Amino acid sequence: MRVMFIKFLVSVGALVYVSTELLSVFNVLTPFFLYLFWLVTLGVGLYLFWRNRPHDIVGGRTFGQLSVSEQIMLILCGVLIVLPLLFLAIYAPPNNVDSNNYHLTRVVYWLQNHNVNHFPTIHVQQLYHNVMSEYLLLHVLALSGHDYFVNVVQWGAMLGTVASVGAIAKQLGLKPGVQVLVSILQLTLPIGILEASTTQNDYVAVFFFTCFMYFGIKLLQEFRWEDVWWMSVCLALGGFTKYPVFFYAFPYCLWIGVQVLRKKGLKTAVSTFGIALATLLLVFGPFFSRNYGLFGSILSPKIGSSLFVENIAVEKYCFTCTLSNVAKNIGLHLGLPSAGYNAKIDAVMAKFHALIGEDINNPQLSLDNYRTQFVIQEDMSGNLLLLIAICIAAVWLLFQKKQGVFKGILVCAVVGFVIFCSSAKFQFWSSRTHMPVFAQGTLLVGLLVANWPARGRILVGYFFVLTAIPYIVDNFNKPLFPIRYASKYWLGYIPRHLCVPVGANENQYQEALGSYYDFAKPEPCYPLKQDLPYGQRQQIVTKLNALDYYKLESEHIFKYERAHYFFICDHDYPNTYYDFKELAKRIEPSSKGVGMLLEQSVGFYRYWSILRPRMSEDWQMRYIVFEKDYLALPNARQIFAYDYVLSDNEKFIDRYLPKTQIEAIYRTGSLVLVKLKKPSVQLYNY
Template sequence: MIFLIPLAIWLGTAICYMVFYKDMPQSFRRSILTSATGLFFFIAISTEFLSAFNLITRFAVTITWATLNLALFFVCRRIFQQGHITIWRATKNWYVSGQEFFQKLGLVTQIVLFTLLLITFTVAIVATPNNIDSLSYHLSRLGYWVANSNVEHYPSHIERAISFSPFSEYVHLNTFLLAGSERYFQLLQWFCLAGILSLVSMLTSYFSNSTRALRIALCFALTLPIVVLESMTTQNDLVVSFFILATAFHVFDYIKTRNSFILFLIALSCALGIMTKGTFVFYTMPFGILLFIFMISRPDHWKKLGKLSGGVVVAVLLVNAPFWHRTYEVFQTPIGTISSGNQNDITVPANLLSSVSKHTFLHLGFISPQNRYNDFMEKSLESFHQAIGVPLDDPRTGMPFKMNKLNFNEDFAHNFLGMLLILLSLPLLFFSKLTPIARRYAGLCFASFLLFCFFISYQTYGSRIHIPFFLLISPVIGLVYGSLFSEFFSKIFVVLLWLSALPFALLSVTHPLLSTKWFFEKIFPAVNTTLHLNINTENLLNLKQESILYNSPEKIIWGDAWPEVSQLKNYVESLEAKSIGFDFNEASYDYGYQYVLRKPNRHFKHIAVRNPSQVLEKTAFDPDCIIAEVDEGEQFSYHGITYVKKWSGTSRWLYVPR
């Protein structure tokens, strides 16, 4: 039944086209993005509604989507009859406009976009989800929601699973119940990236008609290493980036067109962005301030401003309040406590300089002979911190600083070339022929990054939460370098961006399309020796992975730990266990265990929880065995039953009733 989702998008796109965008430029892109936003909002609302009646089941979700499609079909048919046009005619118009758009891109840009999108799509659809955060909390939620038939909180050793914003997982929940498979999980981020590219193209065209600017902006956005890697995962940074760029576009679109419907889209984007990830607020606040100033300075917009403010509040509360309430009941705060360590100390003004410099230098590391380049950069950063009187590794401003070299992991890859191009564009902004509104947009992009750095401290995995900034600034990069380069050099530039991104698309650490084992055993040693990089490949065992095309799903998830986990699985199966308890820590691969152990009539629950969610534990649950990643000794008692250790691994143990 998974086809119900693309069918709803198509019908929604047709309706939006006829009602709102038929005679506007970029009509198809606007229509499909509006349709996607509306369906995202439908997912958020319908999931909470069905949960309230314990109807998070395959049957109920299928009926809900079928009903939606039926309603959209009748609305679509009526609208097209009134407009005296067939949906097939509209589809042909979209095809023609698409041809015109791709002709504007040119062959080189088309090749860059097509190859990278095809590679990442292939990996996203073929590879079993195995991102670390996804195994711990992004996907682990789904098993408990389906088992409980609702999205209520449950006892969990992994606090992130019951306190981090859930929108992306609501989408995964719907696709899982409709398809009965994880096959489509990683396509959410991929399709959000496609939507982001559409928004980047519209933003760039909003500021300039230059085809060079358009091509460079799109290629810059798509070739960012962290973007390439995340587009093949079940994380949520591209999802929240979609709502951030949508909000930014809608703000400027409203300023230009004064179309009241756009304010409705802003309200929906804000509600869904906040429901996806808290970083949404920091990156969109400067754009919200601009819109507020624009509307408050014009008395004829005051009524619309009031409606927008009320609409945002209502939409945000409508989709977020149920989750916030559940979280507050457990943690006495609506956002949980696990993220408190990421907050920056804003009491000292110099801390902002420290935070901005560290967030920036996070992307400026690279490999070099004897690591001389990184040593120089780190010493420069230390000297800067001495000058401003703040220790480089002050715990109030984040984790201990570490210069990156070259990383193919979606949590730690950085945007070396991207950050260099951004820094070089700063002086060029003063000489480039940008319109005043384009300069204003550029200023808001940099303001969003400063605001983020003001509140959020440095983290070694910060590259992925910088994704919105790099994507927001993409139109500016296109405008600056498009005005600087000739047609010929712009093509060379685009090709260089493409070549820099291909290794990340093909050699991801967690799900490589090509074997990284081959690369690190056959190619890298020669490079390492020739360039005197002094990198110890014996410490890179986790990078030596076989291609996803030849690996089993279990091996993709567990990697080198699969032989041990396989032994554990066989032992559990020999017990014919129907109920399994999990005694985990915050970083345990909850979803990994569920994936290899799930079967009909088997239930999983976290036991002996050591955080506030322990109040949700059911005393009636007496597991047939307990899988622990916390060594409880040779035996321990749970609900009056003594469990003894029967199997041991390197960092996991199995306990069964005496």
């Protein structure tokens, strides 16, 4: 049943890819043709399933082999984790910063252009960041007509990953009870829980990676051409979702290649490599062609070009460089809700870098300055408990005889992680990119507890289920209950660096907290002068609350209407929401389109999503100012008529819009809406 499930999901992914690229070629990537494609696909799929239906689906029988306690634990996982996450995925809007800035904004452009070719933008990452997850979002958004189900893509990838690690555990000979524990460890991964209700792409990537692992391990045990094809498709789609999948998959490719060469000979090994390479070229070919046509590079804009904005790859290679980034990436998972503890980890990290002679914040190796932190946020949460369990299991495994496949998985996990740390600069956001390492680690923990008494395994499972609950109810972007302030008070958890909120009276903060924080240090954040006892930390929490520092901590997703929470990550939340809500009343449903002149928020999906339900069918929203490099794109020549312009910087209005075309200007605190006298098709370049 698990294998059927993951094959079904991979097949859906492959069909999404093929249909998207094919319809895009003919500029008919529209809801009508997507409906038609899936209607035909569903009919063919049901016919083939009925004709080749299995007479004995193993699944219910396996569930019956579990003890009552294990069955109850699985049911609790469904009730306490799976269903609440499904509710959050549907009820809460896709309000992640990346969702608005590029994941969903580019989906809007694809639907408006009727193709996935590059388009003029002010956020070039919308073009060259990998796109497989967004292809899935495109189909969901087009077929449903709303964004209620776009978060479900990652929720489904979570279920697929849980199924695939369980299937790997079975393939490796672990008993049903151990398979359950392995699956629970994956399900309760903190960053995974937080990702499962977002439109990020990390869980989609780890799903394809674990499926690649499953079919690859099957090949190691028994060579079958069918598994070569499945493995190749999973690898290609995983890399097409996120490039780090290739870092983690590379050692497996070597391992599998050597074993196939040794057992089946050169001809079979070359054929296997050829299938994998051909699949990669077929999947990446159109995307690389689009990149090369605009950037002169298949990956991203070249350094020094006018479109270049970021260099994620490390710029210095050496042994101590790798040690530095390995240590800092591990540090992302070491944080606890204790400022004193986190400060001690920082001190250890500083001493380690002094010992190896590397600057801890070398810009050639890091995009962010290192600090140990504990956050429950869907971009950067750590996974300390599972990390400890994996380390214990890894050390134990090294002293075991045999267990060659598990030791191979350990080596691949370590090598893949080292390759990642050696290739990509350190970022606070990288904990979600480590998910493949933790997926592999669950198998090592499964082997460790394989011979434990059933009661011990069950206790471990319940422990991880309980520790997962805060990440479900207290997600900063989607809080189910307003417990954040109370938990900070109980824990005496204070910010080590106090950042005075935008618009707040800094003098009031200095007067109330000047004896604790060093306000002589440069803004924007002031460091804590020294570690403080629990009672004083509670006093600071109380004072911060009196200053409205924790006003966001009282939020929960039932407090306001759904659209309100599109803006929860905004620096000026909730003012931006109210500002836009007021301006949206000025936009008539008969509007041709709204041109975007943005500076602070480079994406506009949330504005589009709020306006779209009451606008005409052909209404659009696009950027009207962009760099001249985009003028060569066919999509830059599409006619876009707009009769309103929305901006977050009034200076842009003065710079680009002729006063003779303006009928009215409506201002709020953070946004400006311009109504034009008549629709315009003018685009502006710089």
